[in-house]
Amino acid sequence: MLFFHGGGFVKGDLDTHDGQARMLRDVTGRSVVSVHYHLAPEHRFPCAYDDAVNAVQWVRANAAALTGHSSRPTRIAVADTSAGADLAVGAALALAHTPSAQVVQLLACPVLHGGLATPSRTAFAEGYGPTSQGQEHGTEEEVRAVITAMALLDKVAQA
Template sequence: MTRTAIPAVLEAAPLDPALAGFLAQAASQGNPPLESLPPPLARQVYRDLAAGLGLPAPAVASAKDRVIDGPGGPLALRIYRPDAEGALPLLLFVHGGGFVIGDLETHDTVCRTLCHDVVAVVVAVDYRLAPEHPFPAAMDDVACALRWVAAHARELGADASRIALAGDSAGAQLATVAALRAAGAIVLRALGLIYPVAQHYSEPSPSMAENGGGKFLTTGAMRWFIDCYLGGRQELARHADFALLQSQTLHTLPPTWLATMGHDPLRDEGLALALRIAQAGVPTEHHHYASAIHACLHFTAVSTLGSQVMADLATWLRAQLSIDMQARHS
C-alpha cells in the first residue's frame, strides 16, 4: 500500500489470489456482458452481486429511509446512526455503479460499515440514474442532498461543523463535483474517493487497456455507463463537471483521501486526479492497493482487500472529523 507523497508510477503486484479465483469462476459461467442487458436487469444483477459476496455489516443503532424534495422530484435518503451519544460527525456517502446501476441497497453494507467504524451519522443518497435521467441529474441530486444535510445536521443529531463527503467509482466523481459546487457555501472537513471516475473513455489511460477485460469492470461496461450518463453528447466529454481532470477549481476541495486499485481500468485516472488535487495545494492522502480490482468493496467475503480499503478510509475520516482536528482547522 502506497501513501503520500504521491508517486508518479504506482507499485505493481499480482492480482490477489482470492479475487483471481472469483474472476475465473465468474468467467466460466458465461454470463452476458453487463452492457448488453436492459438497465433494470443490470441493476438487479448488481444488487444480487453486492448482497451475495460481502461479509455481514456491523450493527448500527438505526437505519431509516427519508424522502426530501429534490430537483427532479422526491429524493430518497437513508440515514444511519451509530450506537453513540452526542453531536456526531456527518458523512454523506454517494454510491457507485457507473451512474446507471447502483442504489441504496447495493451500498447498504458499505454505509453501515462506515457508520460503525467512523462513529458518524451517515446519509446515503439515492440519486437519479441514467439513461432515464442523464447528466446533470445525478450531480444535481447529490448537490441537493449535500445542501440538505448541511441545513439539517442538528436535526440528524450531527455537528454541522464536521461534515464529510465520500463515494466510490461514479459516486466518487459525483461527490467531488458536489464538493466543488459547495465551495464557499458549505464547510467540508474531508472528501473520501474510492477508485473515482475522472475522465472520458475517449482519452484512454494505460490501465484501461491493461485491465479493461476480465477484471470485473470492463472497457465495454465503462463505455456504456458513460454513454448512458452523458446521453451520447460527445461535447460533454471534457466538461469539468464530468471530466474531473479538466477542472480548474480543484484547489477549493477539502482535504482529500483517494484510493486506487492495481488491477482497475480506472487506476491511472485516479492517480492523475490525486496528483492534480495535491498540486492544487489540497492536503491529499493517496492509498494504492496493488493487488485489488474495481468494486472490491463488495467482495469482502472473497478477499480482505475491500475491508482494508474501508478500514483505511474510516481511520482517516475519524482523524479529519475529530473535535481536536476541527479545532485546529477553525
C-alpha cells in the same frame, strides 16, 4: 457523511450499496446518509449531479438534527466509488465557496479523466471486477460529470 452509490450512473441504488454504507459507518464511527440519485438514461445529466448538490445542502441544513449535536458541523464528508465518487467531487466543487461547512472527500475510483485509453484501463480491462466494455455503458454520463467538475474546478481556481 454522505454516501453516493456507484453504478456508472445507470444502475445501483440504496439496497445494492447498503452493505458498503453500513461498513463505512462502522469503520468511521460517523453517521452516514446514503443518497439516492436519479439514474440515466431515464434522467439525463445534470439530474444526478443536482441531486448530489441538493443532498449535501440538505445535510448541512439538518446536520444538528441528524447527529444530535446542538452546533452546526464545520465539515461534512462525501464518499463512495466510481460514479458516486464523481458525484461527491462535483458536489464538493460546486459548494466549495459557499458559506457553511467545508466538504471533505473520501473517494475510491473516481472517474476524473474523460479519456477511455489509459494504461491502467488497458492493463486491467478484464478479470478485475468491472470490465472495460461494461464500464463504457456509463461513460457518456461520466464524461459529462467530469466536464462539469473540471469547469467548476477552473472556476474555483480563478476565484
